[in-house]
Amino acid sequence: MLEQELESPYWRLDDARDTGLGLWQLVRRLPGTVRPVLGIIRAAAPGSALTVLFLQLASGVAAATGLLEAGDTLQHLLSGGVLAAVGPVLLLASVYAIKGALDTGVALAHARIGPAVHRAAEQRLIAAALAVELVAYDDDRFYDRLHRARDQGLDHLDRASDNLVELVGAGVGVVAAGVSLAVMNPALLPVLVLGLLPQAWAVLRSARLGYLGSARTVSLLRRLWMVSGLATERVSAAELRACQAAPFVLGEYRTLAEAYRDQRTRVAVAQARVGAVGRALAGVGVAVTYGALLLMLDAQWLPLAVAGAAVVAIRSATAALTRLVLAANQVFEQSLYIADYLAFLTDADTRLRPAGTLAAPAAPETITLHGVGFAYPGSDPCLHDVDMVIRRGQTVALVGENGSGKTTLAKLIAGLYQPSTGSIDWDGTDAALLSPDSTADRVVLVPQDAVRWPHTARANVRIGRHDLSDPDDLLLRSAASLARADEVVDDLPHGWDTVLSKYFRGGRELSGGQWQRLAVARGIFRDSPVLVCDEPTAPLDARAEFAVYESLRSLATGRTVVLITHRLASVRHADWIYVLHKGKVVEQGTHPQLLAAGGRYAELYSLQARAYASEQDAVVHDEQAQR
Numbered sequence: 001m002l003e004q005e006l007e008s009p010y011w012r013l014d015d016a017r018d019t020g021l022g023l024w025q026l027v028r029r030l031p032g033t034v035r036p037v038l039g040i041i042r043a044a045a046p047g048s049a050l051t052v053l054f055l056q057l058a059s060g061v062a063a064a065t066g067l068l069e070a071g072d073t074l075q076h077l078l079s080g081g082v083l084a085a086v087g088p089v090l091l092l093a094s095v096y097a098i099k100g101a102l103d104t105g106v107a108l109a110h111a112r113i114g115p116a117v118h119r120a121a122e123q124r125l126i127a128a129a130l131a132v133e134l135v136a137y138d139d140d141r142f143y144d145r146l147h148r149a150r151d152q153g154l155d156h157l158d159r160a161s162d163n164l165v166e167l168v169g170a171g172v173g174v175v176a177a178g179v180s181l182a183v184m185n186p187a188l189l190p191v192l193v194l195g196l197l198p199q200a201w202a203v204l205r206s207a208r209l210g211y212l213g214s215a216r217t218v219s220l221l222r223r224l225w226m227v228s229g230l231a232t233e234r235v236s237a238a239e240l241r242a243c244q245a246a247p248f249v250l251g252e253y254r255t256l257a258e259a260y261r262d263q264r265t266r267v268a269v270a271q272a273r274v275g276a277v278g279r280a281l282a283g284v285g286v287a288v289t290y291g292a293l294l295l296m297l298d299a300q301w302l303p304l305a306v307a308g309a310a311v312v313a314i315r316s317a318t319a320a321l322t323r324l325v326l327a328a329n330q331v332f333e334q335s336l337y338i339a340d341y342l343a344f345l346t347d348a349d350t351r352l353r354p355a356g357t358l359a360a361p362a363a364p365e366t367i368t369l370h371g372v373g374f375a376y377p378g379s380d381p382c383l384h385d386v387d388m389v390i391r392r393g394q395t396v397a398l399v400g401e402n403g404s405g406k407t408t409l410a411k412l413i414a415g416l417y418q419p420s421t422g423s424i425d426w427d428g429t430d431a432a433l434l435s436p437d438s439t440a441d442r443v444v445l446v447p448q449d450a451v452r453w454p455h456t457a458r459a460n461v462r463i464g465r466h467d468l469s470d471p472d473d474l475l476l477r478s479a480a481s482l483a484r485a486d487e488v489v490d491d492l493p494h495g496w497d498t499v500l501s502k503y504f505r506g507g508r509e510l511s512g513g514q515w516q517r518l519a520v521a522r523g524i525f526r527d528s529p530v531l532v533c534d535e536p537t538a539p540l541d542a543r544a545e546f547a548v549y550e551s552l553r554s555l556a557t558g559r560t561v562v563l564i565t566h567r568l569a570s571v572r573h574a575d576w577i578y579v580l581h582k583g584k585v586v587e588q589g590t591h592p593q594l595l596a597a598g599g600r601y602a603e604l605y606s607l608q609a610r611a612y613a614s615e616q617d618a619v620v621h622d623e624q625a626q627r
């Protein structure tokens, strides 16, 4: 059941990774895996990266010199006694002291790389997320990639940069040992390779098992994180309890966690088996190495001192090789997540906002929709052939049942979406030719579900024109008073400076209606010529709703107002009303015209009016009964 779910399109949107890699293919993949990380390191911390590389190479030279010096020291010790070896020992000590200093330099420069990589990569991700068209966020593929890149890609990038430094350091260590052996006697090189091969096989094989294991658990892990987020986040906390969903979430967590545990155990057990074989083979490797050394000694190909130094060099090569393969293993595993990060950036690049260059009119006289249709990514069209004319100074209302397309249409008018078919003109110019920034500048959107910015009350209202100078808060206070948000702020402990978020100590939470008053104030403060209000008063009490509609009426002068609401009593004063049904305009006219037509609008209006009338009858009836 679980496996089937994990194979379902949502969870494996684009995880068609090749997990059937052979050992040799895995090794060949290393440069391709490393290249993107190197590119990011080069861009983020070029100085530190060069310093690390230079110091690591110097440290490798010191290591090779030390190994050769060790042979020389042994030679002096064996031929001339302790006194003869004092000079070479001091030299050896200085070489290792220099190597120690170089390694410290590597560590210091290395310490700067991880944080620099993280910061640069995160900034790229945030900039890319902000630059894409809004419609990208309606595409589950994009959304999935964005979250994978943000939640895991960044961290693994950070760690991969550490592992790369380790990889280079260990590689230099292996080469240094190899070079010193070749200098001692070229015949020692095949001996080294012979000794290292079994161990290299075991560590690589174990690395491959780990890589395949993590490739198989990527989507499982992602789902685990999502479930643990649901269980621990504030947004879901209340509803989880209210609809008693805790056992469901816990059950889902258990199923996933057990599957993850079993998968990890399987990999760990397989790795342990390979490790056992590897250790046995490594034993054979050691026997072969020492056997070869003994034979060379016996045949007098090697002096005893050189054989002793060769043992030290072989041990140091073995240790460096283990570090190298472990670091490569980590880089492979991290490359799975880094690929997510890079895939997101590539995808985001193809979804940039259209690049119109003309400036939008300062205050458009007419916004005209010609046969506009729209489909969300992966969905059937939800708007069909909409024609509409919206004039400056008018309030146009969009009404219709849930899902009829009002919000989508409002976002198209606001320039947030591009029509899939047809076009939208601003004073006769196709909006697609206008620069998105200039269009956005002319529009205020008060949405259904306004963002609750985790900032001060002041920032919550000012955010739409955050760079507007308003030293005495005159504009701020006027906007707040029109939206009756001033009453909300008056009750806050630090007034406009109160932080509105429970995520911060001392932060305050507001009710839904109070938040909405701030959202309306934000729209009024932004003060743009086109005002699009999508259910602006849904959570407001009667007094606040009345005040907001009064304000909207006064704001309509000289502006274009598009109003969406289900409260038809509030649209009576609109200059023109469009009735939408299943994505089409099915009626239009003024309130009296639409009532007289006796169509869908008249039906919806009389349903609401009847509900009010019957409530009033009930009140009168109760009062009579009490008398």
Ligand SMILES: Nc1ncnc2c1ncn2[C@@H]1O[C@H](COP(=O)(O)OP(=O)(O)OP(=O)(O)O)[C@@H](O)[C@H]1O
Binding pocket: 138, 376, 377, 379, 382, 400, 401, 402, 403, 404, 405, 406, 407, 408, 409
């Ligand atoms: N992000 C989306 N992706 C796919 N389809 C969507 C998306 N948002 C809305 N829809 C679909 O588009 C259609 C129109 O939705 P829209 O939100 O515009 O309706 P509405 O008239 O504003 O509804 P309501 O009165 O409930 O707010 C609906 O069928 C809805 O399911």
